[in-house]
Amino acid sequence: MREFIFTIDYERGVDPVMDVFIDHPSAHSRTIACNVTEEGMWRLERVAGPETALERLDEVYDDPVQCTECIGTRDCKTDWCYEVIGSEPGVRTVYSYRSEAGDCHSIPRLAIEHVGPGVLCETERRQSRCEWRLLLCDDAGVDGLFEAMEAELRPGLTVEFRQLGSPSYWVDEAVTLAELPPEQQAAVEAAVEHGYYRTPRDISLTELAERLDVSRSTLQYRLQRAEAWIVRSFVTRSMGPVQADEEVAEGGRLRIGRSGV
Template sequence: MREFVFALEYEPGTNPVADVLADHPDASIRSLSCHVSADSLWRVDHASGSEEALESLEQAYKTADYFADCLVKDDCGAACEVQVLDRSGDTLVVYTYWERTDVCTSVPHVALEHLGEGLLFETYREGRRYRWRIVLGNEAPIHDFFDALGEEVGECTGMEMLRLTDVDPDHSDDDVGATELPREQQAALQAAVEHGYYETPRQVELSDLAEKLEIPRSTLSYRLRRAEAALATEFADEMASLEAMPARL
């Protein structure tokens, strides 16, 4: 098995969810499940962020002319069902189902047509960037799929191939924290360390680092805070586990 990771970058006005995420750098969406058949698509997404961001995201999901992951900009006439499964605090969990029409298409549908069945999908959205991870067979024609996807997304969406590697089931415990961080957060942390953001005194200010990375300051701040929180939580959990172990005589 291999994993293929790539990203889409939506232009303003081409995807309502991307527009909301771009307006709210504190918000992000990850998939809890994503399934596809030749005629339909259904998935569950977990969004986190501020109250204002989640309200806007909920409306974007429920907009009549938008269907989850449909690459067609205009109303394609698909029958769609959207249901909020959880709305509490800083969490929004949304179930979406839609049936294709002759003009509907999506990343999972293009993958199904070119890579075959038995695919596993994982997604993460932040700002206008939409990262996809597909687990697939070793012989699947990746380049045919990527070329076909490029034809479907047209000029409204940029595409970037990130990696194609074998799936490694033997992850050591030392690598768990790093691999669980989204790629964007890993990149932000690495850049912050390399440029001396965590030195005392600091060698670079947040605004200057954001300028070097060519992303908004608020986006960089959010990514670093999320990564720091995840690493701190992992460290605290490990310490609690050690303290709970019985003392050896």
């Protein structure tokens, strides 16, 4: 298996979806699950940000004017389905489906054409940048994918190829609460169950310690260790993988860009 990671930077005015993230720097989206075939792409995405940003995204997705995964100038026509399946203040979980019809050449479609089936995709959008992470069976067709993306690239976009190598990000993603030591896991689960993390709290640290039959200092230590691990995992996940050996270009990253008119 191989891991291919690249980013696309967008100038304002070249993509209506990315314009929302440019205008709302605190907004952020991340793929939860994605399925790609030659016929289309199905995706679950978690979007967080101010309500004004989320409402703008609704408007864009409800009446899409262009393929949101395409980087070219093709006037592609595609069937589109978009539905919010989970919502709370500042956060939404969104299901979307887009068919690959006619002359539409999205990044996932290009990946399948040049690398073959079995591609896993994940994206993360923040400000002017969208990061793509592809998990491939091998890198036999990566050069062709590289050339196709370069040929498709429209003015106002810059592609930065960050990493091609053995999978690391996807392995790091497979972390769960079960990886905590049992006593820390039990402490966190009890704290959530009894409302310790609610605002205001339903239970004090002392009361929770009594329920668990441990000293207050012991419980505090376990929760602090668990919280530190959870926060580190979350921040690492949000920031993306640590830069590893980059095999795409000698001497560092390779950027391809075209200025807008």
